[in-house]
Amino acid sequence: VPDAERSIVSTVRAAVLVPALVVALVGVFFALRPEAPASPPRPAAHAFEVELREAGMTPVEIAVSRGDRVTLRITSDRPAELHVHGYDLTAAVRPGEAVELEFEADITGRFAIEDHLAGAGHSHAGDEHSHDHPNEVGELVVRPR
């Protein structure tokens, strides 16, 4: 009966090919995965000098790895209220005074840093999904370890 024969052939083919695919995918996965992790193996303490100037925040991106102890020493040329999203931390900064914000970077991801007192002067095309914040001055990036 050709139909029955055909169905046996296709069952055998599937029984060979599907596991072979799984093995191949696992192989490719481990072949491509970098041996050395992108982040140093142990959490470390990092201090950043953060300056708020006319043009914005320097450095504009604060990049750390999960578990790192982060200290932001913030100075500003104007009164500012810096807010780190996700971590929901706020620091009120007055000109000429350094304010420290200390936290453990235990949430991975990319988080906007905003100055709540800045005008919406350099507003991007804001909308509901990208949520470009008009007051965004920088970003905190916490990589997985």
Place this chain on the structure above:
Amino acid sequence: LCGRVSHLLVLALVLMLAQSEAAHAHGFGQRQDLPLPYWLYLFGINAVILATFVMVALSFDRRPAGSKYPRFDLLSVPLLRAVLTSRPLAAALRLLSGALFTLVVLSGLFGTQEAAENFAPTMVWITWWVGLGFFTALVGNLWPLVNPWGVVAGWLGAKAPRSRPPLIYPERLGIWPAVALYAAFLWIEVAFEGSSTPFNIAVMALAYSALTWGGMFLFGRETWLRSGEVFSVFFGVLARFAPTEVRVKGAEGVNNYESFARAKVEEREINIRPPAAGLAAAERAGADWVAFVVLLLAGVTYDSLRETEAGAALGLSAPVGLFLVFVLFLGAYLVFMRLSRRASGRRVSAGCLAGSFVYSLVPIAIAYQIAHYYSYLLVQGQGIFALFSDPFGWGWNLFGTAGYRIDAGVVDAAFVWYSQVALILAGHVVAVYLAHEAALRLFGSPSLAARSQYPMMVLMVLYTVLSLWLLSQPAAG
């Protein structure tokens, strides 16, 4: 009535333009995903191509499964039957939906205009648009039951029955009104700067209500739900992917919500079925449905393209960019359908192929949408808990949850990476399977079907690689 509707729309537009100065998406929340690492992006591409080859090899001697698929009727279980056919539950869901809709409008009109502290933006853009979309694709379609416009019109219709609507809907219009409205909605979603301003959301909801009820009045409630109510059409497409369906015993076809609602309780079925079965069983799509599905794909793609550095560098204004992506996708699809026609020996027209295969693209769009938005839904969606207690931003605390703070730690960035690649791969595999199923049904002969699929598979690999590429791109600052 048409005049009144257009007046309302003009008024709405004027109000929005007046408001957009004040529009500011302060702290409304942001996607926190990190771009896929390059090696994982490469792995994704390799996996997609390998999986496609294996599916080609497995497809040689497949027979068409036809429109029959296994079903399990949940109503055959007494307990489930009691719950799923319970009138109080249906009434409660409708009441909830109507209350939420009213609250969106009221909070938008009278509440604070800080997007993050007002109920309307989070409810509409996250809970409803993203959240209900996911629920529809992954569980089942509640929209025909709770659609506030449909519910109110049905209720009014029952109070004051009319013999027939004043106008007869021209059948050749198909779902083109819904396509046009979907394009307008996408424009608002991705391009309109004031789209997260509560006041605008309320005005848009009211304008859309006027339009929808106007359409229902002119052409009849069911006709408009089928062809003009864009969210019914949208959730209907997602529902074809869902693992559940409503059905009248013995009936053919999918998404027969109207006949289900009219049928006697004994004749109703609520079935568990294989996921995406509703896409495989789909009839041949007309040009209007092809446009709708391609628009769905273009919308989700453009939405994330413009968030990337590469997309921002193109410097296209949003309406132009959205339009270009749509034209590009439609063009690519039609070109590949011509190739498919050639590969299968010119037996059927390219248009017929386009209509037969278009639903198989839906899983790619759904997989991408979920991969792109699920962490956003899980994190930013938490905002709704606090907003329920203080919908107007007036310092209320109705349910004691007003102080709830969003916990951004519920999703881990590395887990998001792996799940994104897995989702995209799964969507691709389902799409390739569905397209092959459609080809078998169309051609009957397995070898012709297989040949018609080579161009289609190249196209799907391209779409899928584009999805992976978008996920691997750094976000624009």
